[in-house]
Amino acid sequence: MFGRSLNERRRLARRAGRAHRSAVMIGAAAICWAATCPAQTPSPNPAVKLAQNWDLVEPISPVPADISLDPARVSLGERLFRDSRLSVDDTRSCATCHPVEKGAMDGRARGIAVDGRPRLRNTPTLFNVGLNTSFNWDGATSTLEAHAERLLLNPDVMGSTWPALLAKLRADPGYRSAFSSAYPEGITQANLLNALATFERSLVTPNARFDRFLRGETKALSAEERQGYELFKSYGCIACHQGVNIGGNLFQKFGIFQDPDAQRGSKTDVDVGRYAVTKVERDRGVFRVPSLRNVALSAPYFHDGRMPTLEGAVETMARVQLGRALTGQEIGAIVRFLHTLTGEYRNQHSTIAAPGTP
Ligand code: HEC
Numbered sequence: 001m002f003g004r005s006l007n008e009r010r011r012l013a014r015r016a017g018r019a020h021r022s023a024v025m026i027g028a029a030a031i032c033w034a035a036t037c038p039a040q041t042p043s044p045n046p047a048v049k050l051a052q053n054w055d056l057v058e059p060i061s062p063v064p065a066d067i068s069l070d071p072a073r074v075s076l077g078e079r080l081f082r083d084s085r086l087s088v089d090d091t092r093s094c095a096t097c098h099p100v101e102k103g104a105m106d107g108r109a110r111g112i113a114v115d116g117r118p119r120l121r122n123t124p125t126l127f128n129v130g131l132n133t134s135f136n137w138d139g140a141t142s143t144l145e146a147h148a149e150r151l152l153l154n155p156d157v158m159g160s161t162w163p164a165l166l167a168k169l170r171a172d173p174g175y176r177s178a179f180s181s182a183y184p185e186g187i188t189q190a191n192l193l194n195a196l197a198t199f200e201r202s203l204v205t206p207n208a209r210f211d212r213f214l215r216g217e218t219k220a221l222s223a224e225e226r227q228g229y230e231l232f233k234s235y236g237c238i239a240c241h242q243g244v245n246i247g248g249n250l251f252q253k254f255g256i257f258q259d260p261d262a263q264r265g266s267k268t269d270v271d272v273g274r275y276a277v278t279k280v281e282r283d284r285g286v287f288r289v290p291s292l293r294n295v296a297l298s299a300p301y302f303h304d305g306r307m308p309t310l311e312g313a314v315e316t317m318a319r320v321q322l323g324r325a326l327t328g329q330e331i332g333a334i335v336r337f338l339h340t341l342t343g344e345y346r347n348q349h350s351t352i353a354a355p356g357t358p
């Protein structure tokens with residue numbers, strides 16, 4: 001336990017209940033009930049704006065199928081994303097850990113740092129990442145451009161420096177012409193970051209069966225899947241996992257009713273979460289609520305990849321976030337519902353990364 005009094009835990013539970021009711025009542029509008037909620041700033045991403053306009057009675061809105069992005073910037077961004085020259089020693093690209101053909105994540109419990117050790121957090125999928133309002137498990141940055149710079153310069157991830165990186169790109173005639181077709185100023189720091197971010201914003205996966213259901217195709221879900229969605233709402237999962245990305249827009253404590261680390265022997269490796277960013281005591285153990293889109297593809301689960309199965313993740317969530325023990329049938333129905341959140345990337349269903357493969 002975190003030393004919370006019973007009263008405080010009851011208050012949190014009431015708050016979750018209230019948020020759930022308002023989620024159901026006010027539909028897709030942003031629900032902000034945590035002290036740590038991000039500010040509601042207009043998003044530069046057209047997909048987010050489209051989603052915000054979706055007039056629904058449901059607390060989740062479909063991923064927009066059509067987002068307008070400059071095709072020259074998307075294709076330049078994709079080329080950069082797959083280019084290992086972005087790392088200091090030309091050994092890894094963004095696609096090494098986020099292979100788009102395999103769910104845009106690596107399937108490992110933790111990402112492998114430059115020294116070859118699994119020291120990073122669990123690698124999130126980049127599908128629909130542009131619909132999140134902050135990035136990383138602790139919400140370290142609030143734009144994809146700022147996030148990309150942080151990664152390029154992070155000695156544990158890409159380890160580059162700006163002068164070396166720009167020199168490599170400027171030496172390549174292919175990049176010189178691709179940059180000048182996409183941007184009037186050609187190769188600059190800001191344009192490199194914008195190209196990467198534009199490609200990331202293009203990684204949307206529309207047409208999940210659940211989205212077709214939301215758009216009125218009632219037969220897109222089976223009775224059990226619909227029951228799973230009803231439980232997801234009535235038990236209060238929706239209080240935290242809502243909006244177009246079914247998460248990605250709130251910060252919450254991992255372990256409101258129970259300490260999720262209680263059964264682990266040593267506590268020295270417990271992640272402080274958002275505290276690392278804000279240094280505010282109440283953010284200790286707080287994480288960004290992850291998106292549940294394509295969650296069936298993104299095992300293992302949680303910020304340190306501790307949970308190999310979706311069933312286990314759902315059971316843990318109900319217990320530590322909502323103080324509830326679910327029956328096997330309820331877990332099964334919620335898992336069936338979560339499987340309907342798998343969308344299509346470039347009109348194809350995404351495939352699953354084999355655990356541990358790059
Ligand atoms: C060594 C593997 C690795 C490489 C290489 C890598 N990433 Fe990641 N990526 C991760 C891990 C691990 C996280 C989670 C970090 C955290 O939360 O502390 C992450 C998080 C992200 C996120 C945040 C996703 C979210 O939902 O919050 C984005 C965006 C991202 N990476 C993009 C990139 C881009 C762009 C590149 C190339 C410049 C890149 N990554 C290279 C492992 C990697």
Ligand code: HEC
Binds near residue numbers: 253287289300
């Ligand atoms: C009080 C907020 C809250 C509630 C309620 C909640 N979650 Fe979560 N959920 C989180 C947070 C925070 C995380 C990230 C935990 C971590 O790894 O640090 C998470 C993680 C998850 C994950 C793992 C995702 C991944 O990519 O690793 C799944 C699956 C999930 N939740 C499903 C559910 C279900 C199903 C329910 C209802 C039974 C639920 N959640 C209720 C906040 C919540």
